[in-house]
Amino acid sequence: MKELKHLNKYFKKYWLKLFFGIIITIVARLFQLIMPSYVNNSITVVEQYIKAEIEKSTAQELLLEYILIIVGAALLSGFFTFLMRQLIINISRYIEYDLKNEIFDHYQKLSLNFYKKNRTGDLMNRISEDVNEVRMYAGPAIMYGIQTLTLFACLIPLMFIKAPTLAAYTLLPLPFLSVLIYQISKVIHKRSTIVQQYLSTLSTFTQEIFSGVSVIKAYALEPQTNEDLEKLAIEGKEKSVSLAKVNAWFFPLMILLIGISNILVIYIGGKQYLAGEIEVGLIAEFILYVNMLTWPVAIVGWLTSIVQRAAASQERINEFLNQESEIKNMPTHEHTVKGKIEFKDVDFTYQDTNINALKHLSFTINEGETTAIIGKTGSGKSTILDLVARLYDTTSGEILIDDEPIKNIDLTSLRESIGAVPQDAFLFSDSIKNNIKFGKEDATDQEIMDIAKDAVVHENIMGFSKKYDTVLGERGITLSGGQKQRVSIARALIKKPQIYLFDDCLSAVDTETEEEILNNLKKASKNRTTLIVSHRVSSAKNADKILVLDDGRLIQEGTHDELNTREGYYKELYSKQLSEKES
Known part of the structure; x- marks a missing residue:
């Protein structure tokens, strides 16, 4: 009993x-x-x-x-x-x-x-x-x-x-x-x-x-x-x-x-x-x-x-x-997130696999900056975004948001200030309109259409018989991979948060659409801190700063022009992708 x-x-x-x-x-x-x-x-x-x-x-x-x-x-x-x-x-x-x-x-x-x-x-x-x-x-x-x-x-x-x-x-x-x-x-x-x-x-x-x-x-x-x-x-x-x-x-x-x-x-x-x-x-x-x-x-x-x-x-x-969350919400005071992000000697190991994803990682992203994160598969790119959203806590080291330890910031306030687009876009079994409104519940129909245009998915949606009222199958199976990613981007954009986290969210779209979306993102994310994880240099070249990771370590840092003049992973990747595009 x-x-x-x-x-x-x-x-x-x-x-x-x-x-x-x-x-x-x-x-x-x-x-x-x-x-x-x-x-x-x-x-x-x-x-x-x-x-x-x-x-x-x-x-x-x-x-x-x-x-x-x-x-x-x-x-x-x-x-x-x-x-x-x-x-x-x-x-x-x-x-x-x-x-x-x-x-x-x-x-x-x-x-x-x-x-x-x-x-x-x-x-x-x-x-x-x-x-x-x-x-x-x-x-x-x-x-x-x-x-x-x-x-x-x-x-x-x-x-x-x-x-x-x-x-x-x-x-x-x-x-x-x-x-x-x-x-x-x-x-x-x-x-x-x-x-x-x-x-x-x-x-x-x-x-x-x-x-x-x-x-x-x-x-x-x-x-x-x-x-x-x-x-x-x-x-x-x-x-x-x-x-x-x-x-x-x-x-x-x-x-x-x-x-x-x-x-x-x-x-x-x-x-x-x-x-x-x-x-x-x-x-x-x-x-x-x-x-x-x-x-x-x-x-x-x-x-x-x-x-x-x-x-x-x-x-x-x-x-x-009786299981307690490993993420404890213990804010010390009220804090309005502005967008500066700093990693100080951060180590992180996944408990379920024991994989050491990040090793002594340190960098600073200033408020309003757009930063691209480039690296091989498994280099720790997505882990950085998860740690910024505090889906996990660091194994060691410290993450600061606006010079404040992330653990001191109210978890709800932190996540409300973030618009995240995951690599594997998840959509609910609901209408396209409601999936976009998930980012802003009181959004008007006009706002939804404008945001969908920025995400370059409006024309696709208008091609459906029920347009924005089209009900999606489970996990958005009704849409193609690229369409799911763009609806997911629209959901983040309509939120208008202080921090954007884009996790390789353009991998399923063609280069022309990618270019158009990136230009729109640049306008939408003006004066907002943006982190873009990508395997493509085209997604990263216009960023204010580029971080290059390898096996959880930061091996290069700088702008596109700076990194392209140095011998290393970034220059090799850029040359390779440029030649593939030309061919």
Whole structure:
């Protein structure tokens, strides 16, 4: 139960509704207890009339009175049961809503390392399937638990008061039923956990397959994919069948033992009636009592199973909730970002791969400067942009923004001042207009069109049947690589931040389009700090400063003209790309 203590804050939040829900649950059960006594009274009246102990008119009046009481108690019990479900089950839905939001908010706070270590399918399963298991504890388990306790507390003493011997025989099979169901529930819990883990695996597999469907088709991997899915499906079927086999014992055992209780009531009660110890109506009353106890007794094991599954699910949820982000937001004071960036002897190593991406890197970019970063693949270019956006923290060394340590600046304020265009452009399954507005929510249609023209994607968009209202497929699959990059550029430009981070975002466009975009970027980024990562010298030559990296180290620094007069990597790259362009 210690894992479920996490929900106590939500129970405190909704304590008033929960309190009234519990009171109403008790009241509903008490009204239910009225009915068996009046069924007994009604049978006794009929018996007395048959024996001519009361007149027909009196018997009819009494029967009508008892029937009205039974119907009234049933209606009141049903009404309060309705209110009970409205309160307690609704509370469980509120808690489910709050818990999902808590998990989602926490997911967003965790660093990129967390997402590298965990699969999307597992993350989704914990926020959906696991939260649903916890909801069953927060609602149905509490509701049925209160019902069970109320019936046990009221009904069993009442049965022993009315007929001790008959009560003892009647209740004899019920402990066996509870123990059997408890044992079955333990097995169900183990096998349910296995099925749940399998669902995470299946979710991850299908998510990856659908995301990479273009690669699967390109390599004609459909038969292999179907075979892999078939293996997973067979494995899932075996796990589910194993669970179903145990579940199959649940209700037959319950019906068997409750049937034995009913037989004992009739047999023992019949003997006592023949001996003149009890009235025949009491037998009927006890049969009703047994059937009223059927579900509560059976539910003891079921409730235990719910609590076990909820605890297991909450443990999985807590595993992620207890993970703290490696990026701590601890601003020392308010700071408006202007755009000066300085790296001081920065080292950075990726935790997941242990790759030392940057080594003793130092440079300064002044406010409003455009800086290009050139280097071979794996030289650490993209890592610099990630560190400026503080997606990671340095392993050693220090990064300063406007001469202020980056860790002292509010994380939200820092990222709001940055417009980033990643190398792998990510677009959402929404309209093109909304994807661009992601950079500025209140942007007008005219602003969106103007920015799209700057990103040289307006003509492409106008060629679509629904133009800017065209809804993109998952991850922007509707668009070509170059179109995705340009929409992503438009999204950054419309934000008008103090710092632009362009990570090789023109790799999928032709040189003419690239030139046009770069000219527009130069106008848009005037007086704004801009970092451009590229493999092309054409993207870098007009920058105020060029940084050349090799294996995480800064090997050259200067303007295009300066670097082109020195022997080294930049001059070689420029000569090579120039000759390729001419040929």
